[in-house]
Amino acid sequence: MKNITKRSISIVLSLILCFSVVFGMSFSAEAATVDYVKNSNYIYNWGVREELATFLSPNAEAFYTKNNTSYAKLSALAGSATESAVPSSALYKELQSLMKSNHSYVTSYNATRDKFQYTDCQNSGKTSKKISSFYSGKEIGPSWDSGNTWNREHCWPNSKGDKAGDGENDIMMLRPTATSENGSRGNKAYGKSSGYYNPNSESGGKHDLRGDVARIVLYQYVRWGCINTGSYNPNGIYGTGGVIESRAVLLEWIEADPVDTWELGRNDSVQSITGTRNVFVDYPELAFVLLGTDVPTDYATPSGEAKKGANTPAPNPGNNNSSNTQSGNTSSNTSSNNTSSNTSSNTTSKPNTNTSSNTSSKPSSNTSSNTSSNTSSSTTSTTVDTNCKHKNIQVVAAEEARCDAEGFTEGEYCLDCKTYISGREVIEPQLHVYGDDDVCAYCGDKKETVTDAETPEDTTTIGAIEDSTDKNDAADESEFPWLIAVIVGVVILAGGAVFAVLYINKQKQ
Numbered sequence: 001m002k003n004i005t006k007r008s009i010s011i012v013l014s015l016i017l018c019f020s021v022v023f024g025m026s027f028s029a030e031a032a033t034v035d036y037v038k039n040s041n042y043i044y045n046w047g048v049r050e051e052l053a054t055f056l057s058p059n060a061e062a063f064y065t066k067n068n069t070s071y072a073k074l075s076a077l078a079g080s081a082t083e084s085a086v087p088s089s090a091l092y093k094e095l096q097s098l099m100k101s102n103h104s105y106v107t108s109y110n111a112t113r114d115k116f117q118y119t120d121c122q123n124s125g126k127t128s129k130k131i132s133s134f135y136s137g138k139e140i141g142p143s144w145d146s147g148n149t150w151n152r153e154h155c156w157p158n159s160k161g162d163k164a165g166d167g168e169n170d171i172m173m174l175r176p177t178a179t180s181e182n183g184s185r186g187n188k189a190y191g192k193s194s195g196y197y198n199p200n201s202e203s204g205g206k207h208d209l210r211g212d213v214a215r216i217v218l219y220q221y222v223r224w225g226c227i228n229t230g231s232y233n234p235n236g237i238y239g240t241g242g243v244i245e246s247r248a249v250l251l252e253w254i255e256a257d258p259v260d261t262w263e264l265g266r267n268d269s270v271q272s273i274t275g276t277r278n279v280f281v282d283y284p285e286l287a288f289v290l291l292g293t294d295v296p297t298d299y300a301t302p303s304g305e306a307k308k309g310a311n312t313p314a315p316n317p318g319n320n321n322s323s324n325t326q327s328g329n330t331s332s333n334t335s336s337n338n339t340s341s342n343t344s345s346n347t348t349s350k351p352n353t354n355t356s357s358n359t360s361s362k363p364s365s366n367t368s369s370n371t372s373s374n375t376s377s378s379t380t381s382t383t384v385d386t387n388c389k390h391k392n393i394q395v396v397a398a399e400e401a402r403c404d405a406e407g408f409t410e411g412e413y414c415l416d417c418k419t420y421i422s423g424r425e426v427i428e429p430q431l432h433v434y435g436d437d438d439v440c441a442y443c444g445d446k447k448e449t450v451t452d453a454e455t456p457e458d459t460t461t462i463g464a465i466e467d468s469t470d471k472n473d474a475a476d477e478s479e480f481p482w483l484i485a486v487i488v489g490v491v492i493l494a495g496g497a498v499f500a501v502l503y504i505n506k507q508k509q
Helices: 002-030 058-066 071-075 083-088 090-101 179-185 210-223 247-256 261-274 285-290 468-508
Strands: 150-154 174-178 393-396 411-414 419-423
Touching (some): 071 090, 071 285, 090 210, 090 285, 150 179, 210 261, 247 285, 393 419
Antiparallel strands (some): 150 174, 411 419
16 A cells, blocks of 8 residues: 555656646746847847847747738749849749838938947847947947948948949948958958958858848848849849859858847847848748749748748649740640659749640640649659750749639749749638629639627638737737646646645654
């Protein structure tokens, strides 16, 4: 009997210990919040250099929520692997609109020198009130000394940017540096080959700035439309005459140097000044989508979206209104579709599994009749041919998602290697669109009429606006399970303690 009692006590005490550890870990994770330190409305950079950012900050999450967007929505839009086509892509336009519409205050060149004490300090200025020089990490400022010891670095050189325009004064792109560092770079393009400027050279490898400069370059390229037209650099973004060596180097650096908390903290600080953010810091995954390539699945990002690695089913290229530069053939195709078994995380270059009666295997250029099956006899490649020059490109128009069918973003289809080289992302089916007669315009579904005596299970409608009190109630409900868990944990701990005391007293008697 004593052995049974002892075993029972051991089990109870073990359970108590487990509950204590679990609750302790849970509440530690919940309590991990950013400590924003402000001076008036300006937020000090709370981050630390080279400390990996493994979460989105509260201000970042609020920014995308306020703008009714998300990574899922943005990454569903198509970019392009072709430099000249990137500015006209759906993702480029959406990101530009997002960053531009929130840019409520454009800094002047002189105003930036007094703002760097917020944007480019470390640890909210608790450790030091000094500014951290961008390239070397040396402590400079924060008082302005007319450029004697520090000045402002144009990451996108003024000579290759918006001359005398607002773009050259954007504090997101301007960085405080020791005077000698600024002079070392001049207006050289960033890169790793001879003739280019390596941003890591000033710190001797102590700080990795490759990803930082690449994400700044992309910000400037999208936010201010820094393309090879108008007053901007006629040589474009790449090469010695551009801003960074190549598309390959830009993407390589973004992956090799993940976002650190200093970069994320600076995004929060700049937002408190200008109102906008660099989306490529919050979601560096979008750089790969924008430039028409796959997002690395082993890439550490603040949101963690890259590591989720969800495959997207291969799109059916039927039902397209496409712009064909080769011919205007009209075809009626019978398709045989198959979901790709590729285990990589593909955001672009989706395999084309359409089987067409057209011997050229081109996507249909009009509305076609498709029959789906589980097998495919298509000769279209499921991976991009790296040896193909992609000289003959057909732009396949986007398809609107409906309630009865998924849609697709605009895509670029190579007629030579029979593969989508960019875009063609799947858009999930949408809600019914009911007309005045309560009948869906797409599928003919009739809307159910709810009487006063009935309580609808789901009253969600397109464009419905939630009442603020409903949101508060939802927040309270989401926290309620934690309250129950706390109470249960306390009861178990108390009960176990009482049981143990009673048992010890009984043994002494």
